[in-house]
Amino acid sequence: MKNVLLLTMEMIPSAILCGRVPLTVLADRGEIDFRWLCPDDVRTADLEWADVLVFVRSDDAMSLRVAKVARRAGKYNIYVMDDDLLNIPEGLASSEHYRRQETKTLIRQIMGECACFLTPSRNLLRKYGPEFGRAERIEEPAAARPAARERREGPVRIGFAGSMDRTGDVEAILSGALRRVLQEYPGRVTAEFFGARPALADELTLLHIPYRKSYEEYVGTMETLQWDFALAPMPDTAFHRCKHYNKYIEYASYGIPGIYSDVEPYRWAVRDGENGLLCPNTEEAWYGAMKRLIEDPALREELSRAALSEAETIYSPESAAEPWSRVISAVDAARSREKSVRYFNLVRLWEKIAHVFWKIGQYKWKTPYYVARKLWRMVSGKR
Numbered sequence: 001m002k003n004v005l006l007l008t009m010e011m012i013p014s015a016i017l018c019g020r021v022p023l024t025v026l027a028d029r030g031e032i033d034f035r036w037l038c039p040d041d042v043r044t045a046d047l048e049w050a051d052v053l054v055f056v057r058s059d060d061a062m063s064l065r066v067a068k069v070a071r072r073a074g075k076y077n078i079y080v081m082d083d084d085l086l087n088i089p090e091g092l093a094s095s096e097h098y099r100r101q102e103t104k105t106l107i108r109q110i111m112g113e114c115a116c117f118l119t120p121s122r123n124l125l126r127k128y129g130p131e132f133g134r135a136e137r138i139e140e141p142a143a144a145r146p147a148a149r150e151r152r153e154g155p156v157r158i159g160f161a162g163s164m165d166r167t168g169d170v171e172a173i174l175s176g177a178l179r180r181v182l183q184e185y186p187g188r189v190t191a192e193f194f195g196a197r198p199a200l201a202d203e204l205t206l207l208h209i210p211y212r213k214s215y216e217e218y219v220g221t222m223e224t225l226q227w228d229f230a231l232a233p234m235p236d237t238a239f240h241r242c243k244h245y246n247k248y249i250e251y252a253s254y255g256i257p258g259i260y261s262d263v264e265p266y267r268w269a270v271r272d273g274e275n276g277l278l279c280p281n282t283e284e285a286w287y288g289a290m291k292r293l294i295e296d297p298a299l300r301e302e303l304s305r306a307a308l309s310e311a312e313t314i315y316s317p318e319s320a321a322e323p324w325s326r327v328i329s330a331v332d333a334a335r336s337r338e339k340s341v342r343y344f345n346l347v348r349l350w351e352k353i354a355h356v357f358w359k360i361g362q363y364k365w366k367t368p369y370y371v372a373r374k375l376w377r378m379v380s381g382k383r
Helices: 013-029 044-049 061-072 101-112 122-131 164-184 199-203 215-224 246-253 283-295 297-312 317-329 344-363 366-380
Strands: 002-007 032-037 052-056 076-080 116-119 134-137 156-162 189-195 207-209 229-232 258-261 277-279
Touching: 002 013, 002 044, 002 317, 013 032, 013 052, 013 076, 013 215, 013 317, 032 044, 044 061, 052 061, 061 076, 061 101, 116 122, 116 317, 122 134, 134 317, 156 164, 156 246, 156 283, 164 189, 164 199, 164 229, 164 283, 229 246, 229 283, 246 258, 246 297, 258 283, 277 283, 283 297
Parallel strands: 002 032, 002 052, 052 076, 076 116, 116 134, 156 189, 156 229, 189 207, 229 258, 258 277
Antiparallel strands: none
């Protein structure tokens, strides 16, 4: 049995869907033993135990230190990326962090310590995969156990779920068409926003549900929403083409039919008129697509059944675990235990001491700072 250590600063949705869920499936099957740790909490015993280390969107100095020690000890390092972190555009909550050269350098260095690259994006696989010894596309599984929706009476409810970062997409792509639809069907149609809060929501006094930071709370809220169909706009940019169609999988797992921008990556999952609707990013096209689903409840049911069926099969956690199983089964566990990592705790202790000297040197005493920096470079092998 292989021992797998998942490393991420927080158990964010990316780490859950691109790591914890499929690895838990393998652990339940008895194929692996699986643990999750924050890089700052890793100790020598953890590295001695692990055969495989999985770095999900890692961009911190401690992850780099862990990756280096693990690689030198013969461990098998995997880097998982679900966004083009090296090319984050301006205007997002995370833009300032990811656009720093220091962050980009750390990501590149951690990737350089990894033998395998896994991503749900076809474009990221083509872009970064050739830099690794092995690269495979993984799938993000359905967010919750799929469940059919109950029919209900009342107005047609149109929904949108997404973080505050998506507010701009809603306003640029959806607002005009959605305003027209709501004005055309007064009392018969309503709209709700979960997370993003466009100006339209306040203008027309639409229901807004604050975003849930906890993924479990997010899933729990989605399960309570009774949307007749949902919207998934996406700009057509190089960055967005490297994203995943996870919003389709998310809506599908709740049996919610959706309208999706006719761009990559949605074109890879959505078949227009079969499991959802693909829509060009024009006001007229979105207006027409929404009217079509408002007026045709039978089509909504057909799209819901098809999407739900896919969530139960090709996007199930069990299916998502298969590429992970192939990669991990090929790891040579004996090789991962050839070399010792017993000095890792000493390296961690020295890092803390050096950091204290660095802090002091920033303000008062320069000599200890320079001594600490010189010693640190000697210990780490840097020149």
